[in-house]
Amino acid sequence: FLTINDLKGNRKMEVFELMEGHYLVGNQGIYKVLKFLGEGSFGKVAKCTKLGSPECYAIKIVKGSWAGEKEFKMMKLIKDLHPDENHLIKMYEWFQFQNMTCIVYELLDKSLHDSLMNETQLVHLCFIRVIAQQLLKALKALKSIGVAHCDIKLDNIMFAELDSVNVKLIDFGLALKTKKLSTETEIQVPPFRAPEVILGLPLDESVDMWALGMVLACLYFGNYPFPSETEYETIRAMVQIFGLPEAESILKTESRRVKPSNTTSSP
Structure with missing residues (x-):
């Protein structure tokens, strides 16, 4: 079993070495992994609780940084849309922990x-x-x-x-x-x-x-x-x-894909 200090010091730990009971050190608190909810090519989603709080969260744990940072930047835009009113998932924070990118979301029910x-x-x-x-x-x-x-x-x-x-x-x-x-x-x-x-x-x-x-x-x-x-x-x-699309609509679509040349002949 790894302690919080072990996790801070072990920079070579891979995302799939995380196990239930391990900890993630975020910007707004320390999260304990309760169980894993799903897994894909990106990494894993874990149900976590924040130490000192009864609330549970869904944390997306992404291997590497590029994909996680890309999703975080998109979520920053969405955060201003009032997620509850517009039926969009709510993000609380993101942080990099060892070689992983972690995005903390509200915990929802079932798909x-x-x-x-x-x-x-x-x-x-x-x-x-x-x-x-x-x-x-x-x-x-x-x-x-x-x-x-x-x-x-x-x-x-x-x-x-x-x-x-x-x-x-x-x-x-x-x-x-x-x-x-x-x-x-x-x-x-x-x-x-x-x-x-x-x-x-x-x-x-x-x-x-x-x-x-x-x-x-x-x-x-x-x-x-x-x-x-x-x-x-x-x-x-x-x-x-x-049925097949009308030929006229296909021609219009194709014409939009061909950009006209802006070059002019010199005198």
Whole structure:
């Protein structure tokens, strides 16, 4: 078992060596890891308690510093949007501890995936309507500061209060300023990926609106509306339902991608 002093002195400790019962020394206090809530390529999310306080927090523990600092900068923008009113996760602080970046968030309940998609009965339309209203408000707030979430999916929408159907949008690790979106950007997982992302077309905040539509369709039908094994299958299914886009709209899109030359011939 490592003490707090051991953790301060051991600069070679890796993120996956953290265990339940270990401590993280933050700027606003010392956090004790109670249990791990999830794990991904970025690192881990741990449920922690702050020493001297009864409150519990969710701390995202990111390997290295670049990804964690990028998410923190995005969360600083979002912090001014009144997270509770706009259904966005609340951040309390961030700090670097050894070779890890730690972001302290409010502890939420369950994700839409865990709480609803595992049920045998379909979600009632009245609940879907409430969830839609809350998430549309979240997207409107993000648009007001020129930010796209870029990773809206069932796992990234969590209940703050399950009984009152109060949801919040989480995980801004892939979020970007809308003006920085490009065809080179890798965003969205396949079931929620917008067609313009698949086709390499110009992107804006509407990619989030498409992903939200997929989320709501999943809740209503109890399954993904389009196959997602390959991008070809996804686009083929969309064409079968919506038809091919008009040639005129394709030409307009292509013309926006070709920048006119500003050079003039010298006399």
